Amino acid sequence: EADIYQTPRYLVIGTGKKITLECSQTMGHDKMYWYQQDPGMELHLIHYSYGVNSTEKGDLSSESTVSRIRTEHFPLTLESARPSHTSQYLCASTKGTGTDTQYFGPGTRLTVL
Amino acid sequence: KQEVTQIPAALSVPEGENLVLNCSFTDSAIYNLQWFRQDPGKGLTSLLLIQSSQREQTSGRLNASLDKSSGRSTLYIAASQPGDSATYLCAVKGPDSWGKLQFGAGTQVVVTP
Numbered sequence: 493e494a495d496i497y498q499t500p501r502y503l504v505i506g507t508g509k510k511i512t513l514e515c516s517q518t519m520g521h522d523k524m525y526w527y528q529q530d531p532g533m534e535l536h537l538i539h540y541s542y543g544v545n546s547t548e549k550g551d552l553s554s555e556s557t558v559s560r561i562r563t564e565h566f567p568l569t570l571e572s573a574r575p576s577h578t579s580q581y582l583c584a585s586t587k588g589t590g591t592d593t594q595y596f597g598p599g600t601r602l603t604v605l
Numbered sequence: 606k607q608e609v610t611q612i613p614a615a616l617s618v619p620e621g622e623n624l625v626l627n628c629s630f631t632d633s634a635i636y637n638l639q640w641f642r643q644d645p646g647k648g649l650t651s652l653l654l655i656q657s658s659q660r661e662q663t664s665g666r667l668n669a670s671l672d673k674s675s676g677r678s679t680l681y682i683a684a685s686q687p688g689d690s691a692t693y694l695c696a697v698k699g700p701d702s703w704g705k706l707q708f709g710a711g712t713q714v715v716v717t718p
Contacts, residue, residue, distance in 0.1 A: 498648075525705075534609070534694070534710040535649075550705070582648055593639065594696075594706060596648035 495519055498583050498597035505573055506605050513568045513600045515583035524566040525594070527582040528552060535582065541566055573604045607632045609697055611709035619717050624682035626712045628695035633673050636698045640669050640680050643692045643711065652693075653680070685716045 496517040505511060517524065522543045527535040527550075537550030541560040555577070556570050566585075570577055583597040608631045618624060628638070637656045641649040653662045653669040655678065661670040666683040682689055692713045696706040 532710070532713075534708040535696075535706075536708075537705055540705065580646075584649075593651045593654050595651065596641075598648045599646070601646065 496583060496585055496595050496597040498581075498600050500600060501598060502601050502603075504603045504605065507572075507574055509573050509604075511570050511573055511602070513581055513583075513602070515566045515568070515597055516564050517566075517585045517595070517597075518564060519585065519587070519595070520563065521585035521587050521595075522563065523586045524560070525584040525586075526550070526556075526558060526566070526568050527584065528554065529580045529582060529599075531580075539568065573602075575604045578602060578604050607635075607697060607699055607707045609695060609707050609709040611693075611695060611712050613712060614710065615713040615715075617715040617717060618685055620685060620687060622685055622716075624680075624685050624689065624714060624716075626680040626682075626693050626695075626714070628678040628680070628709055630676045630678075630697050630707075632699065633676050634700050635673065636700050638669075638671055638678050638698070639696050639706065640667075640678075641694045641696065643694060645692075649694065685714075687716050687718050690714055690716050 499514045524541045526539040529535045536552035538554040539558040541547045582599045586592040586594045639654045640652045655662045655671045668681045671678045692711040694711040696708045
């Protein structure tokens with residue numbers, strides 16, 4: 493059973509607001525990831541981290557930023573939300589070796605009006 | 606750039622029939638391949654992970670095969686049940702991606718009672 497949590501599960505906000513999507517895992521995993529998924533489409537990696545103070549941009553360009561101050565916590569921030577940011581955001585983690593399964597959180601469905 | 610394709614995009618079968626889901630990838634230099642299940646509005650649950658050196662993996666009614674040279678994987682679900690209704694995604698990890706996965710768009714499965 494994977495222990496990876498995301499809050500909020502659903503968020504509806506107005507344009508221009510600053511938001512932070514939370515992701516936490518209690519498995520002590522070093523590697524964490526943020527994916528963006530539109531309905532019926534594949535997941536796209538937007539950010540990843542290999543450990544504390546390590547963050548990298550993913551394959552899909554995103555206006556969001558991330559931080560990794562603690563191993564268990566990997567929040568994603570949008571400074572000024574726009575309707576184009578409406579999507580589902582999924583957080584994942586893995587232990588760190590190449591053979592490991594990637595575990596996913598339940599996701600945050602973001603709607604920007 | 607690795608591309609992952611899943612055909613068909615949607616599939617409907619009566620309960621009891623076996624399910625066959627296909628996944629193809631363009632670059633055979635993969636580290637492993639994972640099959641995930643995603644329920645509507647939820648995160649992903651890992652079903653099976655096949656290492657590049659393996660030909661297949663089994664878990665209960667699920668069996669996944671991997672043919673690296675032809676760039677194909679197939680997920681078989683025996684004796685389908687309505688509870689198997691979900692979207693099934695495959696994802697490949699390249700040899701130098703340190704845990705980054707490339708996803709297909711998924712196959713949406715409906716099992717009718």
